[in-house]
Amino acid sequence: MDIKLQRLDNCRWLVPKTGAMRVPGLIFSNDELIKMLKSDQSLVQVSNVASLPGIVGHSLAMPDIHWGYGFPIGGVAAFDLEEGIISPGGVGYDINCGCRLMTTLLTDEDVRPRIKETVSALFSDIPTGVGSTGAIRLTKSEEAKVASEGAAWAVKKGFGSIEDLDRTEDRGTLQGADPSVLSERAIKRGSDQLGTLGSGNHFLEIQSVEHIYDQDTASAFGLFKGQVTVLIHTGSRGFGHQICDDFLKEMSSYVTTHSIKLPDRQLACAPVKSSLGRRYLAAMACAANYAWANRQILMDRTEEALLKALSISPRELGMRLLYDVCHNIAKIEKHPLEGKTVKLCVHRKGATRSLPAGHPLLPAIYRNWGQPVLIPGDMGTRSYVLAGNEGAATGSFLSACHGAGRLLSRTQAVKMARGRSINRELANKGIYVQSRGRSTLKEEMPDAYKDVSQVVQVVHDAGLARKVALLKPMGVIKG
Amino acid sequence: MTIKKPRYELLDHTADMGMAVNSSGLQELFKQAAAAMLDIILENPPKGKGRKIRVSLEGADLTDLMVRWLGEILYMLQGDGLVVTDIEFEHLTSVSLRAVAQTVPFKPGIHIIRHEIKAVTYHQSLVSQDGTGWKTKIIFDM
Numbered sequence: 001m002d003i004k005l006q007r008l009d010n011c012r013w014l015v016p017k018t019g020a021m022r023v024p025g026l027i028f029s030n031d032e033l034i035k036m037l038k039s040d041q042s043l044v045q046v047s048n049v050a051s052l053p054g055i056v057g058h059s060l061a062m063p064d065i066h067w068g069y070g071f072p073i074g075g076v077a078a079f080d081l082e083e084g085i086i087s088p089g090g091v092g093y094d095i096n097c098g099c100r101l102m103t104t105l106l107t108d109e110d111v112r113p114r115i116k117e118t119v120s121a122l123f124s125d126i127p128t129g130v131g132s133t134g135a136i137r138l139t140k141s142e143e144a145k146v147a148s149e150g151a152a153w154a155v156k157k158g159f160g161s162i163e164d165l166d167r168t169e170d171r172g173t174l175q176g177a178d179p180s181v182l183s184e185r186a187i188k189r190g191s192d193q194l195g196t197l198g199s200g201n202h203f204l205e206i207q208s209v210e211h212i213y214d215q216d217t218a219s220a221f222g223l224f225k226g227q228v229t230v231l232i233h234t235g236s237r238g239f240g241h242q243i244c245d246d247f248l249k250e251m252s253s254y255v256t257t258h259s260i261k262l263p264d265r266q267l268a269c270a271p272v273k274s275s276l277g278r279r280y281l282a283a284m285a286c287a288a289n290y291a292w293a294n295r296q297i298l299m300d301r302t303e304e305a306l307l308k309a310l311s312i313s314p315r316e317l318g319m320r321l322l323y324d325v326c327h328n329i330a331k332i333e334k335h336p337l338e339g340k341t342v343k344l345c346v347h348r349k350g351a352t353r354s355l356p357a358g359h360p361l362l363p364a365i366y367r368n369w370g371q372p373v374l375i376p377g378d379m380g381t382r383s384y385v386l387a388g389n390e391g392a393a394t395g396s397f398l399s400a401c402h403g404a405g406r407l408l409s410r411t412q413a414v415k416m417a418r419g420r421s422i423n424r425e426l427a428n429k430g431i432y433v434q435s436r437g438r439s440t441l442k443e444e445m446p447d448a449y450k451d452v453s454q455v456v457q458v459v460h461d462a463g464l465a466r467k468v469a470l471l472k473p474m475g476v477i478k479g
Numbered sequence: 480m481t482i483k484k485p486r487y488e489l490l491d492h493t494a495d496m497g498m499a500v501n502s503s504g505l506q507e508l509f510k511q512a513a514a515a516m517l518d519i520i521l522e523n524p525p526k527g528k529g530r531k532i533r534v535s536l537e538g539a540d541l542t543d544l545m546v547r548w549l550g551e552i553l554y555m556l557q558g559d560g561l562v563v564t565d566i567e568f569e570h571l572t573s574v575s576l577r578a579v580a581q582t583v584p585f586k587p588g589i590h591i592i593r594h595e596i597k598a599v600t601y602h603q604s605l606v607s608q609d610g611t612g613w614k615t616k617i618i619f620d621m
Contacts, residue, residue, distance in 0.1 A: 040493050067493040069602030069618055093597045093620045130595040189558050199595045200621060238557055241597045241620075245550060252601065256539045265542075265601035409491040410594075410621065439593055479595075 003043040005034065011462040015043065015059070020263065021050040026058035028396070028462050033063055033454055036407060040067035042074075048263040049077050053271075054084025056337055056344060060396055062351050063458035064405030064450065068092075070266030073350035073406075076399045078335065079272060081343055086277045087269035088251060088284070090347035091330050093244040095284055096291035097202075097235030098169075098326035099352075099374040101385065102299055103221075105318030106228040106310075108208040112474055114310060115206070115432045119475040121309035122204060126301050127196040128479040129436035134195035136297070143190055144179035150289030151324075154296035160321070164296060166363040168324040169353060169371075172292035174331070177285035183246045186283075190239030190290060195297040199437055199479030201444060202234040203379060204302065206475040210382070213467040217387050220369045221322055223469045230306075230319075231383060231471070232298050233376055235328065240287035247280045272345045281330070288329060295324055322385070323372035327352045327402035335397055346397050354388035354400035354465045373465040377404045377452030379433065379444065379478070380426050383471045384456045391463025400465040404452035410443040417442035426476075435478040444478065487515035490616065496594070497603075497618040501611070505541075506568045508606070508613040509576070512545060513552045513563060516599070519619070520556065522591040526564050529583040537575045541606040544576060545615055549599040552580070560585045596621060 005027070006014040013034055015025025025046040027034070037043055042065050049071055050059035056078050065074035070089030079085055111118060127134050138146060146153045151172025155162055165171040179187075197204060209227045212218045223229075236243075251268035254260075254276055262268065270276040303319045310317070330347045337344070355362050355371035362371055370387035377383050381404075392398045408416065422441040426433050435441050460467050490497030500515050502508035517524045534551050538544030555561045565581035597620040606615045 042493075069492075069495060069600040069620060073494050089600075089602075130592045185554060185558055200597075242554075242558070245598050248601070249547060249550070252543060253539065256543075265604070268601065406493050409493050410496055411489055411491055437592070437595075 003047060011458045015046055021047055023050050023055050024058055025050050025061065027061040027065060028458050028464070029063045030454060030458050033450065033458065036450065037065065042067045042072040045072040046075065048267060049075060051263055052085055052087070052267060052269065054080040056080055057397065060399070062399065062401040063455045064350065064401045064403050066405045068349065070264055071347065071349040074401065075349045076347065076351045076397055078344040078346045078397045081272050081332070081345060084272050084345055085269035086272045086280055086330055086345055087267055087347065088244045088247045088280060089266045089268060090349050091244065091284060092328040092349050093241045094235040094328055095240035095244060095287035096326040097328045098291060098295065098324060099376060100232045100295045100299060100324040101322040101374050102230045102302070102319050103223060103322050104228045104230070105316065107226045108228060111206065111228050111310070115475045118206065118306065118309040119432050119434050119477060121305045122302065123434040123477045125305040126204060126298060126477065128477060130199045130479065132196040132198065132479065133192040136194045138191050138194060140187060143187060146194065146293050147179045147286035147289050148177045149173055151292040151296040154293040159297045159300040164321045166365065167321045168292060169326055172296065172324065174285040174288040176282055177289050178282035179286055181279045181283045182243065182286060186239055186242040186246060189242045193237040193239060194294055195301060196237060197234050197298065197479055198237055199440065203476055203478045205231045205379065205473050207231060207383065207471040207473050209469050210472040211470040213469065214387070217369045217468045220366070221372055221385065221468060222320060223385065229471055230302055231374065231376060232295055232302070234294060234298065236287040236291035237294065239290050243283045243287045247283060250276060284330060288326065291326065292324065323374060325352050325374055333398070336394070348399055350402045351399045352402045353398055354392040355398055356388045356390045356393050373400050375401060375403060375452065375456055378446040378449040379473055379476045380429060380431060380446030381452060384452065384467060385469040385471065386456065386459065386465035387468050389463050389466050392465060395462065396464050400459045401455050404449040404455055406448060407450045408448040413445055413448040414439055414442045416447055417445055431473050431476060433476045433478065437479060440478050485511050485514035485518050490618070492618055495619055495621045497616065499614065499616045501614050503612040505613050506571050508615055509545065509548055509568070509571065510566050512549060512615050512617065513566060516549055516552060516596065517562065519594055520592060520596055521562070522593050525562055525583050525590060527583045528564070528581050530561060532561065532580045532582055534578045534580055539574070541573045542604055544574065545606045545617065546599050546601055546604055548576065549617060553596060553599060555580065555582060556585060562590065594621060
């Protein structure tokens with residue numbers, strides 16, 4: 001399919017409504033990033049999503065858009081609750097994959113001389129890798145509590161503090177979770193993976209704040225130049241994968257029996273108001289809560305590992321949660337549409353929620369500043385902290401990008417890395433990395449990703465979120 | 480009959496990875512696809528006999544059946560810790576299959592994982608037949 005794009009301005013491109021599209025597509029991008037989309041099928045995916053029943057506004061894509069399966073990665077789509085659908089493929093297998101950023105009272109000079117021991121301690125204490133299991137074994141009834149309560153369960157069990165919930169999207173508990181709708185397979189896979197990082201693009205990174213763009217907001221977020229921060233990127237592990245898989249198969253049968261025509265089977269869906277749609281939302285919320293509990297536990301483990309590696313007290317470390325955001329989710333949210341405020345089912349597949357200052361869902365600590373929007377880059381360059389802006393409320397269903405976005409496939413990346421030591425290249429940049437999988441570093445090398453600075457600049461220029469701080473990696477653990 | 484060393488082509492996908500498998504017969508295609516997926520996941524997939532698992536599945540068509548079939552093989556590894564080493568089909572049509580899978584336990588540290596496949600997707604997946612035999616193309620979520 002040949003997609004003709006119309007350039008609206010320096011950060012917006014329209015995909016005109018053609019064929020089966022019910023709404024136009026809108027891509028946030030710049031002249032350089034948009035060229036990279038010509039070689040993959042992500043534009044077709046934007047168009048496919050635009051053809052789904054009940055979609056409203058535009059089929060949106062953030063500047064880190066790349067070819068996914070069904071929905072593009074970086075896609076945002078909102079659906080009417082009466083006429084619209086919910087699609088597990090619009091959330092993804094790693095339900096509530098997300099990022100959590102912690103600040104410390106340490107500075108670059110405190111940690112850099114001991115970065116190897118510090119990374120080794122984290123690598124040894126935090127389970128990483130494919131199918132990694134943690135020290136926590138959940139009984140079925142306890143797992144149901146995790147699925148219902150999310151981060152609040154972890155806090156009750158002594159992982160972190162109650163204040164952390166204020167600094168977590170939805171306070172770490174997505175309402176409507178119902179563990180009774182889960183399969184035995186999902187329950188089994190969730191029983192031993194809590195408190196684990198996983199593999200692939202998941203990581204834990206020690207960083208330092210290299211640059212502040214917005215001093216007032218940075219101060220409100222507790223950030224200062226030279227400060228050491230820790231970023232965790234992981235999700236709901238096998239528990240979420242299984243829930244997505246279970247419901248995709250069920251919805252695949254549903255679309256067949258209900259003669260729903262789809263351009264891609266991975267877009268299998270059911271009406272939001274149907275029994276199947278509601279069951280998926282209840283199961284998805286369980287996985288979202290599992291992921292928040294997972295990141296809450298990992299934060300606690302990180303603190304313990306850092307205290308041990310650096311031989312310092314909790315007061316000296318001063319670790320505090322800045323914010324935790326999810327970027328694979330579907331939520332029922334209120335948005336302005338055609339002059340009215342309506343409830344919509346918003347899918348964010350590789351997109352971060354971005355609430356502007358004053359939004360009622362913001363905790364008091366951030367109400368004057370906007371929601372922290374955490375954008376990891378690749379492990380060799382930089383990550384960003386942004387703050388939600390008003391443009392997201394009117395232009396993107398309160399969404400911004402979620403990362404740099406892949407540029408190369410894994411096989412292309414491995415080919416490009418042939419004969420190179422990615423570990424050494426990163427070490428030369430002052431970044432010490434430990435990883436579990438043999439090919440992980442090559443597949444995840446910096447060249448495999450787009451330039452996160454360009455992606456973030458588009459989000460900033462489009463008014464979806466504004467730049468607050470730039471974080472440089474100094475140590476990374478990966479699965 | 481054991482599964483032959485799988486011959487497959489890796490397909491490029493920006494975020495994920497896919498495979499293309501060809502075979503002269505339909506049963507062999509389903510076997511080869513399972514073996515190819517395990518070959519993507521594991522370095523030197525193990526051989527041998529152990530616990531037998533019965534699989535019974537229905538699908539809307541052959542492509543749906545293939546996605547569900549590979550999903551079962553993947554769950555045996557990820558959920559039950561079992562690596563499929565051989566498959567005997569009792570029944571395979573365009574909408575249903577019955578098979579017995581021979582498995583051995585997955586042993587962390589001995590069996591090396593090279594890629595994590597999170598799931599078998601429907602995206603661009605296809606089972607088709609032409610003059611030369613059967614083909615399937617599958618995209619995995621990595």
